Amino acid sequence: MKTKKTKLTTLVLCLFISIAGYSQTTxxxxxxxxxxxxYEMYPPGTKFELKNEHGYIIFKNSDDPGEIDIDGNYTLYVYPSWKDSADVFKLKEGRVEKVLTSSYKEKHSDEYSIKSNGVTADYSVTDSREIEGKKNLKFELSNGITFIYEDLKYRAYLNDENNYIRIQGKYLIESEIGTLKLSFNPSNGVVWWVFEPKKK
Structure with a gap:
């Protein structure tokens, strides 16, 4: 009989690409x-290793989509960019997937407004005026979280510019209302994000 308390998490996931052409990753x-x-999700490029009960790696990160159904004793090691240690999952059921992100290009604008599961993300990707070939980002969620990346420097705040939020790595943003996991590539403008509301 299963006694493990199920973790219910509302997730918002969006990937949008601001450059011409298409890019595929998982x-x-x-x-x-x-x-x-x-379930839980991690941004494209996150390193991971899925090992069987004998310690052999049977699934790892790559740009090729794929999945493994879990039936037995497996251990998943995930290495997020925002921390030095691994997230470790002991799995006996479920599934581990490398999911292909969808490609999106706005024809006439680098400004986006996306709504999913009740949370709206408004953001714009612009060319840096200081660093040739680099992009800047202003990312705002309707719940008050704002993330700004400008010329290799970045910051986040909740509702007020003076109410700064600590950012771990690239980029885990934990606030009193939940956690924003955001990935931004300043070389090509790719934005990926997941928001997990704080459990009441």
């Missing part, structure tokens, strides 16, 4: 059980 999705919404 993000990591970990489905931990058959319960609804019992």
């Amino acid at each position: 993000y990591l999705k970990i489905t931990k059980s058959n319960e609804a919404n019992d």
Whole structure:
């Protein structure tokens, strides 16, 4: 009988590409059980290793989509960019997937407004005036979280510019209302994000 308390997390996931052409890469999705919404996701490029009970690596990060159904004892090691240690998942069921991100290009603008699961993201990607070939980002969620990347410097705040939020690595933003996991590539303008509301 399953006694493990299911973690229910509302996730918002969006990938949008601001440059011409198309780019394909994969993000990591970990489905931990058959319960609804019992999964976690990590941005494209996140390193991971899935090992079987004998310690052999049977699945790892790459740009090729794929999936492994879990039936037995497996250990998943995930190495997020925002921390020095690994996130470790002991899995006996569920699925580990490398999901191909969708490509999106706005024809006439680098400004976007996206709504998903009740949370709206408004953001713009612009060319840096200081560093040739680099992009800047202003990213705002409707819940008050703002992230700004400008000329290799970045900051985040909640509702007020003086109410700064600590940023771990690139870029884990934890606030009193939830956690924003954001990935931004200043070389090509790719934006990927997941918001996890704080559990009440």
